[in-house]
Amino acid sequence: MLETILGLAADNLLSPIILFFVLGLAAAMLRSDLSVPEAIAKGLSIYLLFAIGYKGGVAVSDHGIDATLLMTLTAGIVLSFVLPLIAFALLGVMTRLNRTDAAAVAGHYGSISIVTFVAATSILKSQGILSEGYMVAVAAAMEAPAILSALWLASRGGGNVADSSEREGLLREILLNGSIVLLVGSFLIGLVTGKEGLAEIESFIVAPFKGVLCLFLLDMGLVAGRGLRNSRGTLTAGLISFGIVMPVLSSLLGLAAGLLVGLSTGGVMLLMTLSASASYIAVPAAMRVALPQANPSVYLTMSLGVTFPFNLTLGIPLYLSLASFFGN
Amino acid sequence: MLETILGLAADNLLSPIILFFVLGLAAAMLRSDLSVPEAIAKGLSIYLLFAIGYKGGVAVSDHGIDATLLMTLTAGIVLSFVLPLIAFALLGVMTRLNRTDAAAVAGHYGSISIVTFVAATSILKSQGILSEGYMVAVAAAMEAPAILSALWLASRGGGNVADSSEREGLLREILLNGSIVLLVGSFLIGLVTGKEGLAEIESFIVAPFKGVLCLFLLDMGLVAGRGLRNSRGTLTAGLISFGIVMPVLSSLLGLAAGLLVGLSTGGVMLLMTLSASASYIAVPAAMRVALPQANPSVYLTMSLGVTFPFNLTLGIPLYLSLASFFGN
Amino acid sequence: MLETILGLAADNLLSPIILFFVLGLAAAMLRSDLSVPEAIAKGLSIYLLFAIGYKGGVAVSDHGIDATLLMTLTAGIVLSFVLPLIAFALLGVMTRLNRTDAAAVAGHYGSISIVTFVAATSILKSQGILSEGYMVAVAAAMEAPAILSALWLASRGGGNVADSSEREGLLREILLNGSIVLLVGSFLIGLVTGKEGLAEIESFIVAPFKGVLCLFLLDMGLVAGRGLRNSRGTLTAGLISFGIVMPVLSSLLGLAAGLLVGLSTGGVMLLMTLSASASYIAVPAAMRVALPQANPSVYLTMSLGVTFPFNLTLGIPLYLSLASFFGN
Amino acid sequence: METNTAKRVEIIIEAPMEERLTSALERAGVKGFTVLPVLGGTGRSGRWSREGQVSRAGGMVAVICIIREERLHDLLEAAFKVVKNHIGVVSVTDCQVLRAERF
Amino acid sequence: METNTAKRVEIIIEAPMEERLTSALERAGVKGFTVLPVLGGTGRSGRWSREGQVSRAGGMVAVICIIREERLHDLLEAAFKVVKNHIGVVSVTDCQVLRAERF
Amino acid sequence: METNTAKRVEIIIEAPMEERLTSALERAGVKGFTVLPVLGGTGRSGRWSREGQVSRAGGMVAVICIIREERLHDLLEAAFKVVKNHIGVVSVTDCQVLRAERF
């Protein structure tokens, strides 16, 4: 199996997607002034959420709703609630973060990164492996629960969590977070309009998808690189190790859950990827509001500078190999 | 005929375009933080004007200039001048707006909304109904005259219209408004470069068009929803009724004009749509300068929050049915 | 040959690309409020650099590295170093610019304009003429050397060039300039991923390319027109003449170099275009830092308002004719 | 030109807190304010920049509020409650305004 | 560092009026000003935000102008003429400037 | 609300000089500043606007820095060195700040 993993990883490392991420990373590290305007980065992410959500909905409308849908959703939500607890324990062992910082970081690892998910689906596609269309909905469902776990972890230690006036509205904010709404909304529209609808907008959301993804990853590389450059000193060996160990651990829980639920190989691999990925959009924003004492440069650097590149380069091929090996 | 209307409306309501508008509307109403950056929204609108103008020009260069072109242009300009007068009278009966606000609102209903026009052409296309390519030029011609009518209406009552130093340059501003210049310019370039030119840029302006339109309508839904949320209390029953009655009335005048001029069924339907639609780009900006006392939340909410959704969902199918029924 | 030139020029003048540039120019001159948001303009330029760099890399990976690659790179770098010296001498004869302004302008003419290059490749493509894929790398190599020549020219006269604390980092900044990094990076990624990689992102970077270019040229027209409008008085007859004579002169040196090196007809024409084009992104930014006393409205207007339109409309057809005539 | 004295309050705060701050200001009776975008900055929590960012987390906004002197206290109380556990800067300047009846 | 006293004028005005305001300032002899973007705000005419907007109608800009004290009166006269029928806020602050010869 | 006096320094400078200015400020011991985008402006070198621009050359940014009075001199020295050959405007205003311990 090691051979398969290595082969996949090598293929993966030389895909345009990864290389553009590396280009961005390198440019930022070398302090080039290359940058993607904020509005363009947001525009690209709107495009990706729109396309991935819609295509997921069409897939479900096409293949029908699988009996395992509800179970997978439940599994995803449970994982999102539970993974932060594991992460928190692991952080206590592996690092010297204080309780608030550890809780904030833990929350990121319970939630998901949609670009990691997209990169995984794009590898599946290039390998010709099918997956359940509703995994997009599972992704959306896994965004928020981890935030609640993180807040609970922080408050348990008497941590100075947002007072009630600040917490008020936080739950609404989390659930109605722009990326969740767009993903779920596009999914539902895809479900309703189906193949016919897809035909109308296919040449916008299917053909150019991978090229747009390259640009987005260029930008992610730039942001990650800038973050790494500005956070020298933040990243200890313990944190870096955590940023690699945790996703692998999470992916194994995802594997178990996926097999239990009876997902296809592609579906198992996507659930593993979702479990392994760490949020860098929804959770950081929630933490700024609800756990202002937590140090953003810790959680942002961990999520975007360590775990995201790991998943993108080595993690995804590993998860695919494991899923293929154990899957049916 | 009612059956046709209902069938069309049902089809229409389940098109991705409408559903993305509804998604935006719902997200904004629920106070999700989903938003499209201003620069992206402007970029999308530049794309739409560029594409629709260019394709219109190519269509004319292809089919030759119709004998009715000049007559249709004239009809459009007359409608744009006259519709505000009718709207103003109707507002006097149906609402309690003061003269300045009523004049400002009336101006919006004489002018046109290019996205409504685009949505109408996209329905025509999906129904396989042809229309005159120069309707785009008619759209451009109908943008400005209504503004002059509105100013005249406001000044007649001694309304505190912009003093001369402010009015100076206003006419130039209206006629050289960015959206008119881009639409007319692209139209002329399409006319000159024709089918050959189109072949070069087709995969940019034809294939992805509908997908881009979906994103733009998502944004319009967000803006409309935010407007509606912030303007609670502004919208009286009288105003809402006006926002639905007026476009239907205008469309009938458009129908008469279109039949008189001898447009094709598709052309009649587009002239009806143009008459029925209310401006939300060019006219609001002109009103800010020339009628600063008019309340922007009234005219913006009417145009974007009431009449635009009405036209998009029920109006356009209705106009198409009427045009098919009376047209040749 | 004159006939060929005129024929090409006429064809060229009626291409959508040129016409959209003219539209932008006209709109800005007439003080229309048409404008492209800054973020969108930057996004478009990122797209163009990404696409042109990547396609260049794929072309090289496909055809293999030509024996002339190194020689062409060297020729390009030498041209970039030398052209400013010629430009400076010519400015001394033709205009009354002071030494600092003349040095700054000279620097622009040694460096290159990537959009002019793109416009040239797009004419080559439409004429079915092949060219060396690595010309993109040559373009990147020619961006920076001219800046050093310009600074040397300015300092020679005891000009108040940036003091050491300001110069510190300038070289790094020039070489790691965003557009160079993106162009070279995309080129290398294209080289590594080759045809297979291209197949994945082709429908993003090939098909819509020309349409995006039209929008970008619309924006360039707007910016150029705004610049011309605001710089009335800056442009003397001498400066305008220089803005036309210099590119033709440079193109002849490019022609000689290209023939010497043994490039194909297409390659010769591109080297001529690179020599003839004047920078308006990298060099102006460097001049603001290193030669703050130089008047930006002189060099920006010359580069974007005179030489760019000249190259776009008449220059490129002329260079193509010359290259075809002398090339093999 | 008749001008009157007033206070210009400038609050630089994390973007995700904007909504909470402006709501608190409104509850405290503040009738008008203006929000400016911020590109980047440096502080005790390090350097940041909006370039290429998708999440609102790593960004700030500047809220400017012109207010009569006698209402300053309430505004600062309200602002302080929101800002207290957060990064961000609150500064107050004396100013003169035209059309004082508006404030 | 030698500094001199001057006035900092800040005018927040509807975006469609920007051109008219800056022309009026120039006619009144104002030699320099800087225009900042505005994201949103609240006032008597309600809340607004630039997000997703295409039209310039629903937006404002902030014009900042540093000026010698003795020229303030002319500037305010000119600004007031443009602003008077419009929404928008004009505030003036005392400041110190480097390189006073520029103003 | 307890407030303390401080200085608000506003530096409007060419965008390509931003990095140099902020580095100089940091070297001079300035702990915090905020960078605002600028849309356009007018000065002795003419009118400019960011609209549709790709190059950073034709643009400026505004750097705002709140600082204790006793550190103003160092800041101005540092800023002046960067600004001196460049276009741009430096102004200083008195202000009151909350949480003075931060500055």
Ligand SMILES: Nc1ncnc2c1ncn2[C@@H]1O[C@H](COP(=O)(O)O)[C@@H](O)[C@H]1O
């Ligand atoms: N002294 C200051 N002057 C201006 N802005 C500041 C200052 N201190 C902090 N800021 C802004 O507030 C943000 C957070 O500051 P801090 O809480 O110190 O990390 C910084 O990134 C700056 O944008």
Ligand SMILES: Nc1ncnc2c1ncn2[C@@H]1O[C@H](COP(=O)(O)O)[C@@H](O)[C@H]1O
């Ligand atoms: N007191 C204030 N402080 C700062 N900005 C204000 C203030 N009042 C109004 N504004 C700005 O001016 C706009 C129009 O105000 P108004 O005319 O009151 O609707 C508001 O949306 C704000 O952006």
Ligand SMILES: Nc1ncnc2c1ncn2[C@@H]1O[C@H](COP(=O)(O)O)[C@@H](O)[C@H]1O
């Ligand atoms: N008096 C002023 N008030 C505000 N901004 C100014 C002033 N003078 C110059 N500026 C800004 O600084 C830029 C360069 O000014 P200058 O060096 O005079 O060309 C202008 O384009 C404005 O953005």
Ligand code: NA
């Ligand atoms: Na996870």
Ligand code: NA
């Ligand atoms: Na109408």
Ligand code: NA
């Ligand atoms: Na050159």
